[in-house]
Amino acid sequence: MSSDPRFAGPWDDxxxxxxxxxxxxLDVSVGGLExxxxxxxxxxxxxxxxxxxxxxxxxVVEHADExxxxxxxxxxxxxxxxxxxxxxxxxxxxxxxxNDEAQIVALLWAWLEGDxxxxxxxxxxxxxxx
Amino acid sequence: xxxGRVRSQLAISSDIPTAVPRISSVPQRLAATEVSVGADIxxxxxxxxxxxxxxxxxxxxxxxxxxxxxLTKVMREHRMDDxxxxxxxxxxxxxxxxxxxxxxxxxxxxxxxxxxxxxxxxTARATQLVSHAQVHYxxxxxxxx
Numbered sequence: 001m002s003s004d005p006r007f008a009g010p011w012d013d014x015x016x017x018x019x020x021x022x023x024x025x026l027d028v029s030v031g032g033l034e035x036x037x038x039x040x041x042x043x044x045x046x047x048x049x050x051x052x053x054x055x056x057x058x059x060v061v062e063h064a065d066e067x068x069x070x071x072x073x074x075x076x077x078x079x080x081x082x083x084x085x086x087x088x089x090x091x092x093x094x095x096x097x098x099n100d101e102a103q104i105v106a107l108l109w110a111w112l113e114g115d116x117x118x119x120x121x122x123x124x125x126x127x128x129x130x
Numbered sequence: 131x132x133x134g135r136v137r138s139q140l141a142i143s144s145d146i147p148t149a150v151p152r153i154s155s156v157p158q159r160l161a162a163t164e165v166s167v168g169a170d171i172x173x174x175x176x177x178x179x180x181x182x183x184x185x186x187x188x189x190x191x192x193x194x195x196x197x198x199x200x201l202t203k204v205m206r207e208h209r210m211d212d213x214x215x216x217x218x219x220x221x222x223x224x225x226x227x228x229x230x231x232x233x234x235x236x237x238x239x240x241x242x243x244x245x246x247x248x249x250x251x252x253t254a255r256a257t258q259l260v261s262h263a264q265v266h267y268x269x270x271x272x273x274x275x
Contacts, residue, residue, distance in 0.1 A: 007250050013203075015196035022191050024221055033232060037218035039195055045202060045216070052212055054234075056270045 011028045023062045025113045031056040036064075038112065050074045061108055070111045072104055080104050083127070084111070084119060094124035164271055178235035179268030181214045185256050188225040194218055200259055204252055210236065235272055237271040245269060270274045 020039045029034035030046050031053025038046070050057050051074055060071040067088055073081040078099045085093035098104050110118050185201060188194045196219050205211045214231045238244065245267075253265045 003257065005164075007247075007254050009258055011258060012257050013196065013200045013255065015259065016190050016199070017192075019192045020195060022195070022218075028217075033215060033217070033230075035217050037194075039198075039218075042198060042216075042218060049215055053214075 006053065019111075026112075027062040027064045028060065030059045040105075040109050043109055043112075047072075047101060047105050047108070051077070059108070061111065070108060072098075072108070082107065082122070084124075094128050095127050096122040096124050098122070169270070176237045176239045178237055178272040179229040179241060180233070180235050180268075181210065181229065181230040182268035182270065183214075183252070184226055184266045184268075185228075185263050186220075186224075186226040186266070187262050188220075188227065188260060189223045189262070190225070193260045193263075194220075194225040194227060196259055197256065197263065200256060201227050203228050208248065208268050235270070 020041065022037060022039050024037050026036050026038060028038065028046075030050060034055070035046065039102075047059065050059050050072075057074040058071060059074075060069055062069040068084075068086045069088070070082070070084045072083070075081065080098045080101070081095060082098050082104065083093050083095045085091060098107065107119055107122075110116065142222060165273045183201065185197050188197055192213065195218075202211070205214050205216060210229075212232075213234055213236050214228050214229050218225070218227055220226050249265075249267050256263045256265050
């Protein structure tokens with residue numbers, strides 16, 4: 001057994017306690033990458049990764065077995081377009097602008113949790129996609 | 131040379147680099163025109179390589195979340211976090227965590243010295259956290275396309 005600390009540690013990695021909430025069976029795309037599973041911390045990680053997706057700075061979040069979606073387009077670090085729809089296109093949707101990455105994380109997580117309080121409080125503009 | 135992903139074997143080097151040798155990363159379109167690559171290039175010459183790591187055999191949410199935190203941290207420590215992305219996959223008691231550069235290739239210098247040590251470190255670190263975890267490495271070489 002190697003005693004080299006780079007190979008034998010010790011490392012401070014720990015299993016989480018308590019275990020955070022996990023959402024599975026998702027259809028999430030970030031750039032061209034597909035995800036099925038998110039915790040809140042992992043969602044925050046992926047929102048930070050949106051800007052790294054080489055010209056495809058969308059994040060789309062759906063439940064695989066439910067209609068509707070929420071998606072965001074990152075224009076800059078302080079400028080996100082947010083779109084929320086209760087049904088697939090061509091159903092109408094609503095759009096808002098969010099100026100804070102942490103708020104985008106909070107809103108996407110709230111949508112996954114089914115808590116629409118903060119979402120409903122945004123200044124939405126209706127979009128007819130017909 | 132056959133195309134496809136190369137599954138590398140864990141190897142122990144007696145000549146261990148003291149620092150991560152990866153020196154740079156550029157968008158693939160630029161890299162493809164500026165960097166020479168080949169399977170037999172060693173030392174300080176740069177190569178373009180796709181990175182794919184899978185840690186499987188995870189049995190519950192706690193193990194998967196903990197391993198996700200570990201792999202995210204390792205990618206950051208090795209300065210791959212802008213190009214290699216960590217995801218959680220699976221359901222039930224068949225869970226895994228992946229780190230993947232997708233179609234993008236990273237540029238490494240000294241890769242053939244660094245990779246065995248990286249594999250050894252990550253495998254040891256992952257199995258310290260979850261003893262039954264299985265770690266697989268896929269290094270996708272540019273000249274295999």
